[in-house]
Amino acid sequence: MAIMFVRAQVISRGAGRSIVSAAAYRHRARMMDEQAGTSFSYRGGASELVHEELALPDQIPAWLRSAIDGRSVGAASEALWNAVDAFEKRADAQLARELIIALPEELTRAENISLVREFVRDNLTSKGMVADWVYHDKDGNPHIHLMTTLRPLTEEGFGRKKVAVTGEDGAPLRVVTPDRPKGRIVYKLWAGDKETMKAWKIAWAETANRHLALAGHEVRLDGRSYAEQGLDGIAQRHLGPEKAALSRRGATMYFAPADLARRQEMADRLLAEPELLLKQLGNERSTFDERDIAKALHRTVDDPLDFANIRARLMASDDLIMLKPQQVDAETGKAAEPAVFTTRDILRIEYDMARSAQVLSERRGFAVSAVSLAAAIENVETADPEKSFRLDPEQVDAVRHVTGDNGIAAVVGLAGAGKSTLLAAARVAWESSGSRVMGAALAGKAAEGLEDSSGIRSRTLASWELIWANGHETLHRGDVVVVDEAGMVSSQQMARVLKLVEQAGAKVVLVGDAMQLQPIQAGAAFRAITERIGFAELAGVRRQREDWAREASRLFARGEIEKGLDAYAQHGHLIEAATRDEIIGRIVGDWTEARRQAIQDSS
Incomplete structure (x- = not known):
């Protein structure tokens, strides 16, 4: 099930970490740290690497372009982080920020790649930031590691970590104090602060939710913390790939004493206040059934007796409202459709x-x-x-x-x-x-x-x-x-x-x-x-000029996809191919020909 997990950390030389080693590990590649003269190789985990990209802003300096042009993603990443390492002189320098983000399991790999690309484009590269990201999937635990620089790119290398805050007129914002009548210029971290992280979490949830909706999934993420949602005390602990894989297979889970104590604390909290789980469900969807309640409860509670007690209290809660009773098949006597519930808050x-x-x-x-x-x-x-x-x-x-x-x-x-x-x-x-x-x-x-x-x-x-x-x-x-x-x-x-x-x-x-x-x-x-x-x-469709194309758009909008595609096929606008590579080649070839024709027409 899709979970909201976004964690940020700073990769710092002061903590004894090498930025090139970090990049090599994430790309599952071999890289050379030019400053230390040390080589790092993590090719053994290459099977976990699903996808890798070095996303750059539209305008990049000539020195970086010459360093990465024509190189593979791993080699371009190696060149970028060696440049960062060479620029930072302090022994305790902060070198990069990394985001670790869990990807929705409901989405395919191609859909998750599209999701990450949109998030990176809208929140990072459009702001002039570099985003070096990799997609890992180990034992059904899809996630990305995204590293970004802490300084802006300049023609000479990298700029300052702190930049002046500007007003609507573009002038630096100043705070006037008794000892500074002309005002003190207000500065902020170029790469963002805690408020930026909050905004990124919300942006990730919104982008992921849009892609989940596009793919036809009802589950939703919430970028706010549990405390901000009023659900403080029922947060999940990130299990990691090994325990997550065992959990999916239904294996018996063993936790360290601290983890056991924490999970029991959450179970006790829900026993005392089961409505917290209803509030969490209400944040994810407006209606749900008993299976949805059981799934949400299982994420937090392991003990069968606690599970049964909390579930019973939830079903008897005044905050749970039945919208539609269970539908029973008259012939078999079995449930045909489950009962549908909502919450009093919704x-x-x-x-x-x-x-x-x-x-x-x-x-x-x-x-x-x-x-x-x-x-x-x-x-x-x-x-x-x-x-x-x-x-x-x-x-x-x-x-x-x-x-x-x-x-x-x-x-x-x-x-x-x-x-x-x-x-x-x-x-x-x-x-x-x-x-x-x-x-x-x-x-x-x-x-x-x-x-x-x-x-x-x-x-x-x-x-x-x-x-x-x-x-x-x-x-x-x-x-x-x-x-x-x-x-x-x-x-x-x-x-x-x-x-x-x-x-x-x-x-x-x-x-x-x-x-x-x-x-x-x-x-x-x-x-x-x-x-x-x-x-x-x-009711009319104006984006298409021909009547049959307009009618096809109406069919697509009503969900009659097959009829819409038939209309395109009848007019010779649906192209089929035996393999994925063949159709991609056709798309690229058609685009190249259209671009060449457009250049000729404009000259």
Whole structure:
């Protein structure tokens, strides 16, 4: 089962560690420490190495490019860490930070590689950081080791570990004190601090949850600590690959006395307060059955008697709510479908969310004038004369819907239906009326896409919540918050956002497709809200030009994948191959030919 495990450590020369040796061990390779003149070889564990990458930012200095161009990943890693080792002169120098992250067992190796690449791109290389990562899998314990430098890359080598904090104007931030009337410049660690680690944990959980949802899995991770979730005292102990493998095979587990005492302490805590386990389940999913309860309990409790006692108390708890009783087959008398449960907290959260949505739908005072609306639509229609693009009547109606008088509005549409384009027109209308517009999405990539396509300044929802909690850029009356890909937002997070919007007297616009992906974490908030308040629908698909391709997109969105692929096959757009290598070769060949043709056409 997927677990939330992200551990950070600093590789330091002061602790007697060699950064080149650390890299060689992780890459399961042979590397030479040029400073010490020592060779390290860990090729014996090569069978555990699934994948390795050296991910670099877009802009890298010439010295590093010349050092790694044309070399294997292991050789490039060796060159990088030897350069770091040579640059650091202190005997106790900190050389690198390493993240050890458990990968979801539910995902295939290819899916896990895609997951790590997205996390690295959005959180590290996009910030100018180097990420040297390897994927290990020993006895069914998939995880990555990710090493990153503690200094930024420069043309001369590496920069300072501490950099000045800058304000919105780009100038260094200063703190004025009585002894320093001109102010003291505030510095921060370039590679991040404890708060950065917290943000990375949350980002990892969000990225992993999105990939789990894409793969059709219901399990979810939570980047917050158990204490932050209100579950302090039931944390799991990381077993390691050997014990984890034995546990999966059902073997009898033996723990050291300290571990036994700790596990018994957790069992005693659950015996006294079994609702903690329900809260943990509620953080992972909005509904569950008895098997899910047993699995969650088994992760913490080993003793059969304690297991039975806690399970019995859980099933009798007032916090456990049965949504659907067990379905029994009339002919065989056996259970056909298990009973479905939820928690009282989840019901309360979804009630509060629905209440906030109702209050916002009845709130007035957000209408955009007809003149501003017409100008905004015309502005989008004539923004790029070369494309001769115009909003169609369906999109115009959706723009009018979201810029209406209510405090909440929703737009439902398939991917490629033109949601981003109508938001660009809506943004112009809102801003011409003096409203401040903020964009939000669950994932960083989606927030970037929203900003690029609509011009709305956007962040992740988690980022906005943190900023607002710290008293910065707080919501005010008349503000408009646009939430893209709202179908992926959990009920808990949606309830928090709607409550903040309600209290501030602002407006929220939810945009997405409730059928596109399962929501992240627990609850289908977007679907529940749209059923209550109504929505504008974009039924047409505009990303494809031909009618058959548009219909195929609708089939894909409804989950009728086979019919959609048949449509592509009938029009000669589905290519089959006997082997994976053959199809990859065809893809690369087609891309190369298309690129060559594009260069010829532009010359």
